[in-house]
Amino acid sequence: MSTTPAGGAPVVELRRATIGYGDVAIVRDLDLTIRAGEAVAVLGSNGSGKTTLARGLLGLASLLDGEVQVLGARVGGLRDRGRVGYVPQRHSVSGAVPATVREVVGVGRLARLGLLRRLGRKDRAAVADAVAAVGLEDRMDDPVASLSGGQQRRVLVARALAAEPELLIMDEPTAGVDAANQQVLAGVLGRISASGTTLVVVTHETAPLADVLSRAVVVDHGRLAYDGPLAEAARHDEPGVHHHPPARERSGYRLDQPTVTTRPRGAAHEGH
Amino acid sequence: MDILDYDFMQRALLASLMVGLVAPAVGVFLVQRRLSLLGDGLGHVALTGVGVGVLTATSPVWTALVAAVLGAVLIELVRARGRTSGDVALAVLFYGGIAGGVVLLSLAPRGQATNLDSYLFGAITTTSPEDVAVFAVISVVVLLTVVLLGQRLYAVSDDEEYARAVGLPVLGLNIVLAALVASTVVLSMRVVGLLLISALMIVPSAIAQLLARSFRETVALACVVGLVVSVAGTTTSFYAGTPSGGTIVLLSIALFLLVSTGVAVRQATARRRHRRRVDVHDAHPHEHGDGCGHQPVPHGDHVDYDHDGHRHAPHRTGEGVHYDEHGEHPVGAPPAGRTG
Numbered sequence: 001m002s003t004t005p006a007g008g009a010p011v012v013e014l015r016r017a018t019i020g021y022g023d024v025a026i027v028r029d030l031d032l033t034i035r036a037g038e039a040v041a042v043l044g045s046n047g048s049g050k051t052t053l054a055r056g057l058l059g060l061a062s063l064l065d066g067e068v069q070v071l072g073a074r075v076g077g078l079r080d081r082g083r084v085g086y087v088p089q090r091h092s093v094s095g096a097v098p099a100t101v102r103e104v105v106g107v108g109r110l111a112r113l114g115l116l117r118r119l120g121r122k123d124r125a126a127v128a129d130a131v132a133a134v135g136l137e138d139r140m141d142d143p144v145a146s147l148s149g150g151q152q153r154r155v156l157v158a159r160a161l162a163a164e165p166e167l168l169i170m171d172e173p174t175a176g177v178d179a180a181n182q183q184v185l186a187g188v189l190g191r192i193s194a195s196g197t198t199l200v201v202v203t204h205e206t207a208p209l210a211d212v213l214s215r216a217v218v219v220d221h222g223r224l225a226y227d228g229p230l231a232e233a234a235r236h237d238e239p240g241v242h243h244h245p246p247a248r249e250r251s252g253y254r255l256d257q258p259t260v261t262t263r264p265r266g267a268a269h270e271g272h
Numbered sequence: 273m274d275i276l277d278y279d280f281m282q283r284a285l286l287a288s289l290m291v292g293l294v295a296p297a298v299g300v301f302l303v304q305r306r307l308s309l310l311g312d313g314l315g316h317v318a319l320t321g322v323g324v325g326v327l328t329a330t331s332p333v334w335t336a337l338v339a340a341v342l343g344a345v346l347i348e349l350v351r352a353r354g355r356t357s358g359d360v361a362l363a364v365l366f367y368g369g370i371a372g373g374v375v376l377l378s379l380a381p382r383g384q385a386t387n388l389d390s391y392l393f394g395a396i397t398t399t400s401p402e403d404v405a406v407f408a409v410i411s412v413v414v415l416l417t418v419v420l421l422g423q424r425l426y427a428v429s430d431d432e433e434y435a436r437a438v439g440l441p442v443l444g445l446n447i448v449l450a451a452l453v454a455s456t457v458v459l460s461m462r463v464v465g466l467l468l469i470s471a472l473m474i475v476p477s478a479i480a481q482l483l484a485r486s487f488r489e490t491v492a493l494a495c496v497v498g499l500v501v502s503v504a505g506t507t508t509s510f511y512a513g514t515p516s517g518g519t520i521v522l523l524s525i526a527l528f529l530l531v532s533t534g535v536a537v538r539q540a541t542a543r544r545r546h547r548r549r550v551d552v553h554d555a556h557p558h559e560h561g562d563g564c565g566h567q568p569v570p571h572g573d574h575v576d577y578d579h580d581g582h583r584h585a586p587h588r589t590g591e592g593v594h595y596d597e598h599g600e601h602p603v604g605a606p607p608a609g610r611t612g
Contacts (some may be wrong), residue, residue: 058437081439088434095430097304097477099487107427111438116420141487163438 008036009072011198012057012169015263016066019058021051023065027064028222036166039189039199039212043229044219045148046204053088053219054169054202058086069169082112084136089172089202091151094145101155102140105131107219108162134188150181157188167198174208182208275510283404284396284506284516288463289441290411291472292520295460296494297418297481298452299473303481305429308451311473313362314457317369318341322391322461323376325485332391333406337458338467343369346449352443379429384430393463394517396506403462410455418491425449464507465517474499475524482535501527503519 012034019027027049034040044050055061056068059076068075071083078084083107093104108130109123119127123195131137134154144155153173160168173189185211189212193199201213216233218226245247275281295311300453302308321339325332345366351362375387401517418425428435434444436480453473505520510517513533568576 060433060437086437095298095304096306097481097487097490098484100485103487110424110427110440
């Protein structure tokens with residue numbers, strides 16, 4: 001299905017996948033294969049379903065129909081959850097109670113430890129490596145609240161890296177980050193990608209990560225609108241350009257075919 | 273020491289020691305989860321358990337424990353199912369709990385309902401030897417659970433969605449935390465009281481948050497604070513003849529006000545000092561940069577400029593650039609630790 005040259009084994013496979021929340025389908029009938037080592041941007045305007053697609057891969061949104069396989073297992077069926085890393089869209093890491101960079105990143109490592117095991121020497125080393133990978137090694141024991149917004153975003157990346165994932169899913173990692181920190185982040189992601197980790201990055205701006213991401217998947221109204229080289233994706237992604245109908249037409253289109261379809265109760269379990 | 277001459281005071285002090293240590297250890301997670309009032313609600317539910325215990329002539333501590341843990345599990349199941357109806361469901365459960373307790377206690381023979389105050393607000397004379405034994409078991413179980421599962425509980429309290437994404441059993445851990453809160457509520461029954469226990473879970477944590485840098489430090493410091501105010505409050509209530517629960521809570525709130533004032537003053541001083549330095553260099557003749565004649569000194573993520581033996585760090589704000597002092601160093605020598 002992929003238009004990108006075949007890389008390694010399939011890491012993500014969607015077959016006519018319909019993903020949503022409760023009975024509400026947001027991504028519909030989507031076919032997509034992402035292979036090991038690829039660096040893929042998931043693009044689309046607000047409400048297009050790009051975040052839902054990513055959340056579907058993590059088991060945070062429900063598969064309503066079709067099939068989703070991540071690292072060869074059904075979503076949620078993966079035995080070692082540490083193999084999939086997740087960087088949520090969150091502008092700050094600091095919660096109500098103070099926590100250090102080391103503590104926050106340590107949480108990411110729990111994915112490798114099951115329910116009761118505590119962080120051992122190897123785990124602590126992985127945490128330190130993850131923090132070093134995002135260039136915050138000298139802030140290891142500082143409270144995350146004392147870090148800048150861009151640095152806190154890097155803490156979230158380190159938290160995902162601490163489990164040494166094979167697939168890293170990120171939601172808007174560069175949004176609201178200043179240019180200097182975007183550059184640092186691009187460098188970090190470039191190194192992660194070069195080490196063989198598969199990247200899936202949900203984003204609305206490709207410029208900051210243009211050197212890192214090679215393939216783009218554009219989601220529009222919950223359906224796949226484009227899949228191919230990132231360089232050629234831009235014109236498919238801009239609202240009102242090319243494949244998008246003009247605004248007036250589009251509103252009519254929405255009335256006929258609403259983005260969000262309420263499925264009849266029980267439909268969610270069909271095909272299982 | 274005349275306070276220790278009384279058996280009931282020995283027991284009350286033991287109980288206050290345990291609740292003072294345990295309540296904040298659980299409360300920190302509630303604060304992190306922004307569910308500070310869960311303890312309060314479970315205190316309401318525990319009162320129904322007390323009523324059942326008094327009516328059936330079983331130990332009210334046990335029946336309260338059962339009621340509170342059942343309530344805790346129910347709350348988490350309701351929360352997991354959906355949030356909008358959850359809020360109302362919680363209110364129904366909480367007020368149903370306290371109403372059930374009041375009515376059941378009023379049905380008790382020989383007007384034992386007068387004990388209501390002591391259950392709600394704590395009374396040092398009421399701790400029985402069996403109570404102390406039960407409390408010891410509860411304390412050990414709760415503390416062991418926190419030590420074993422602390423990092424997972426932190427993960428779930430901090431970011432439930434992320435915890436789910438990395439495969440932690442979120443509902444299970446939430447139920448464990450709620451059960452810990454329920455157990456702590458029961459632990460508080462004699463000394464602090466069911467209506468005031470929430471304060472002993474939350475206020476020591478609020479104090480510790482102001483001072484600590486890490487989560488681990490916050491938990492440790494909150495436990496120390498809880499222990500101190502709990503034992504000091506119980507002692508005070510013995511001498512002053514005041515209810516122990518209210519005394520303990522007032523003491524911890526006083527400490528909170530003291531510490532937060534101290535922290536605010538310290539921050540204001542630091543800000544003033546910063547502004548004074550800014551004033552000194554406000555009329556800085558030029559913006560440091562290449563070829564300004566001052567030696568550039570790399571410093572972490574920015575460059576300082578050597579200015580008569582002290583370092584100027586550009587600090588860009590909305591109003592322009594001023595220079596912060598980043599310490600003195602011998603001219604020409606690289607700053608410590610940055611030799612690479």
